[in-house]
Each structure stands twice: as C-alpha cells, then as structure tokens.
Amino acid sequence: MRRMPVLPAQNIVVLISGTGSNLAAILQAAERGQWRQRYGAQVVAVISSRADATGLHVARQHGIATALVAHAAFAESSDPRTAFDAALQSEIDRHQPALVVLAGFMRILTSGFVAHYAGRLMNIHPSLLPAFAGLNTHARALAAGCQFAGATVHWVSAEVDAGGILAQAVVPVLPGDTPAQLAARVLLQEHQIYPAAIEKLLQARVALGEQQTPTQWIFQENTIK
Numbered sequence: 481m482r483r484m485p486v487l488p489a490q491n492i493v494v495l496i497s498g499t500g501s502n503l504a505a506i507l508q509a510a511e512r513g514q515w516r517q518r519y520g521a522q523v524v525a526v527i528s529s530r531a532d533a534t535g536l537h538v539a540r541q542h543g544i545a546t547a548l549v550a551h552a553a554f555a556e557s558s559d560p561r562t563a564f565d566a567a568l569q570s571e572i573d574r575h576q577p578a579l580v581v582l583a584g585f586m587r588i589l590t591s592g593f594v595a596h597y598a599g600r601l602m603n604i605h606p607s608l609l610p611a612f613a614g615l616n617t618h619a620r621a622l623a624a625g626c627q628f629a630g631a632t633v634h635w636v637s638a639e640v641d642a643g644g645i646l647a648q649a650v651v652p653v654l655p656g657d658t659p660a661q662l663a664a665r666v667l668l669q670e671h672q673i674y675p676a677a678i679e680k681l682l683q684a685r686v687a688l689g690e691q692q693t694p695t696q697w698i699f700q701e702n703t704i705k
C-alpha cells in the first residue's frame with residue numbers, strides 16, 4: 481500500500497469581528513478542496529474581537545474552536561491597543577499558525593503585532609487597493625464616479641491596507657448602484673478570491689518544502705471576461 485507523504489502542519493487562524501461570510505467561504509473551500517490532505521492545512525481556530533459576531537456561529541457549525549478577545553475589555557488599560565494586541569497574540573500563538581487570516585476583523589493592529597506575523601498575516605479589503613483604503617470604500621468609490629470597483633487580498637503591513645497585493649477581483653459599477661448593492665456584488669467576489677489566494681499560498685509552501693512564505697509572490701485575477 482502506498483503511503484501518503486506526511487506534510488508539515490499548516491495551521492490557519494482566522495480573525496473576525498462580524499458576519500463571517502468570508503470565513504464561511506474559506507471553510508467551505510478548505511473542506512471541498514481537501515486542504516488538510518493536500519497541504520496539511522486546516523483552520524484550527526477562529527478568534528473574534530466581538531462577542532456578538534455572527535461568524536462565531538459559522539465557526540461552531542464547522543466544528544472549529546472559537547475564542548473571544550474583546551477589545552472592550554482593555555478600555556481601562558493605560559495602553560488599550562497594545563494590551564489588546566498582546567492578548568490577541570498570545571491567543572493566536574497557542575495554535576502555532578502558518579497563516580493568520582483577517583476576515584472582516586475591524587481593528588487596527590500595532591506595528592509590533594504586525595512585525596511578529598511578518599509573511600503570515602493577510603487581509604481582504606473591499607476596494608481595488610491602493611484606491612479607497614480605510615472605511616466607507618463603496619460610498620467613496622461611487623462618489624468618485626468609478627466605473628469599476630473590486631476587492632484586494634493583501635499582506636498586512638504596519639500601514640493600514642497598504643501591504644503587498646496577493647489577489648484582486650474587478651467588479652463593474654452598475655447604473656444606480658447604492659453602496660449596499662455594490663458591496664454585495666463585491667462580497668461575492670471576495671468569497672472567490674480569498675480562498676483562492678490562501679490555497680495558492682498553501683500550495684506554494686508545500687512546493688517549497690519548507691515553512692517559508694514567498695512574500696513577493698503576487699497574482700491577479702480579473703473577473704471581467
């Protein structure tokens with residue numbers, strides 16, 4: 481009988497604050513794509529910054545361990561942001577992650593936290609970065625008269641929404657689009673490109689045969705045919 485080669489574990493920790501639709505897309509892709517068997521990869525924990533995040537239910541439905549690191553709990557600290565990031569880091573590091581995936585995680589992270597996860601920390605933003613970094617991206621894109629919007633998967637750097645681009649999807653703006661309508665169409669593309677980008681990274685790491693992430697590795701996906 482032929483034995484499958486034993487792959488080094490590639491643990492994935494996902495951080496959320498809200499609905500968790502990207503989390504759901506990632507979990508479905510991991511199950512359908514057999515990430516565990518093919519890349520030694522599995523989502524081992526979902527950590528939320530909010531107790532009421534619906535995404536926590538998504539995680540539980542898939543049998544994934546959940547944890548809460550509530551930013552509100554650190555409000556009285558002399559340095560709430562650093563205290564929160566330290567608690568978050570210690571919760572994440574219990575899982576020795578190969579990748580830490582931000583999926584609707586609504587916190588700005590300190591530079592020390594970002595440096596600790598260099599080459600392992602990725603995010604998705606609902607715009608064609610570097611355009612419209614930050615909040616209210618869809619309303620700002622519509623106000624600017626953009627004909628195309630989209631989403632970007634990127635490495636996280638100390639500057640918000642400014643890390644190296646891993647994947648993009650382009651979404652046409654339709655006449656009469658409201659921010660909510662545009663956001664809903666962009667979100668559908670997010671659900672495609674985020675799991676795809678993660679899978680390509682996992683594949684690349686297996687091919688490299690080591691626990692190194694090719695940080696310069698970039699690909700783009702244009703959804704306009």
Ligand code: GRF
Nearest residue numbers: 499500501502584604605606
């Ligand atoms: C997504 O649009 C993501 O790009 C942004 O926050 C939203 C999260 O949605 N960062 P969900 O929680 O994954 O449904």
